[in-house]
Amino acid sequence: MARSVTLGTRLGWTALAWAIGLAIFFPILWTILTSFKTEAAAIGPPQLFAFEWTTENYTEVQSRSPYFLHFMNSVIIALGSTLIALAIAIPAAWAMAFSPTKRTRGLLLWMLSTKMLPPVGVLIPIYLLFRNTGLLDTRIGLVIVLTLVNLPIIVWMLFTYFREIPGEILEAARMDGANLKAEIIHVLTPMALPGIASTLLLNVILAWNEAFWTLNLTAAKAAPLTAFIASYSSPEGLFYAKLSAASTMAIAPVLILGWFSQKQLVRGLTFGAVK
């Protein structure tokens, strides 16, 4: 805002905003702090910083359970499903953005509508299909499901990015005799890359945190971090410090990615309805 405000007003708003911001962030901060406490200190009287710092929880979490396996499951499932969905969605979004037909609009809205299908509506058939084909508790099974779950959002995001590439550039390239392959490699890919990267980023985050299919279709072997952390809900798993260490490691990668994807978040999750 261009209006000048007094320093006092500005300091007042600043204090209020920081207080509320810190309050909202506090559970995350508390989790990170608790991960550096001993188990006894973690359930003892609350201490913000004045406790004996230890990193034993981080090594314990790995030695008590195959934490690294679950971490890799998350990486493979999130990245794998996003990359496969991108490979399917890029041509589709491309065609719809650059050679739209009368049916394109209806097609896009229909794709979006599949995202609104509540997962419980198809849980039982998918579960039984997976059981009968041996896909239960496999990484490949989850990659397949999450590819399909996120495909509509990926097509939509790519479509809104591709629409912003000016069509004249395409026509100019065609005038110069570029064929489709040359068009894609030399003209459009450089212009489309930022949009594709943003789409990739947001969807890796969504897939990393997906907690309906991952909880229902995995057990021990293919469980990603969402499902592994859920095992701490049993009473015998009540180790606050270790829960905190496992949680901190599980959310850190996405928290960092998330800071880069604030803008894409609005675009990707509102389907272009808010810009």
Add this chain to the structure above:
Amino acid sequence: MATDHSRSTARLMVSPAVLLLLGWMIVPLVMTLYFSTLRYNLLSPGTESFVGFENYVYFLTDPAFFAAIANTLLLVGGVLFITVLGGILLALLLDKPIFGQGIVRILVIAPFFVMPTVSALVWKNMFMNPVNGLFAYAARAIGVQPFDFLAEAPLFSIIIIVAWQWLPFATLILLTAIQSLDGEQLEAAEMDGAPAFKRFWHIILPHLSRAITVVILIQTIFLLSIFAEILVTTNGGPGYASTNLTYLVYAQSLLQFDVGGGSAGGIVAVVLANIVAIFLMRLVGKNLDL
């Protein structure tokens, strides 16, 4: 510029995505519909028989169903109330001239990136636990009896957890909308001596109405399917006190192995979600300039 050749190429490029989504949507949905007309229990395979609408009658007359519907509506409504109201206030605040705006924004958005099982377990154990939780320590510090949140008020507690997760989403979208507001109009209103509340009511709120609608519709779609937060905190209990429709269908089919009854519940969930989806699609479709 669209020749026959390029048109057929375009069709070829779109078809894999369309066919996959068609398969993903139609095949399982038809199977669910079919299962919902069967007496089908996973514990006694091979005894499936056609029963028509019996599963629907059973499901729709089960007291658990009404509890689940009420809980679903309370959960969605409660979270929407907190996140939309809180989101508007936070977005207005973050739009003010503040030092370190970027950092505050990051702090506010962070909960959205925490996976559901982590946020639910952190709240359940480290905050709401009646013995070792932070709230219990705070209560004892001021001489009040600690409150057992998840046992005494399970649904309310889950609403708080889910609202914490979704407040960033509402805030971010409403902030984006506020920042696209024409500053001159506001300045003019201020020059004319319109008080802050009037400026909000007559200029800012109408400008936000579209973004608010989008927030409500999109959150509703996701909130109807809340599952992980219930699974790791209360398992739907005590009794059915925190069972929503999604959790009820899961419990019916994968815990009690009643595929027929669970499928009928799944179809009910699809119908409910569709009612919301129709409104959202209209809004999105209007904005699609094709």
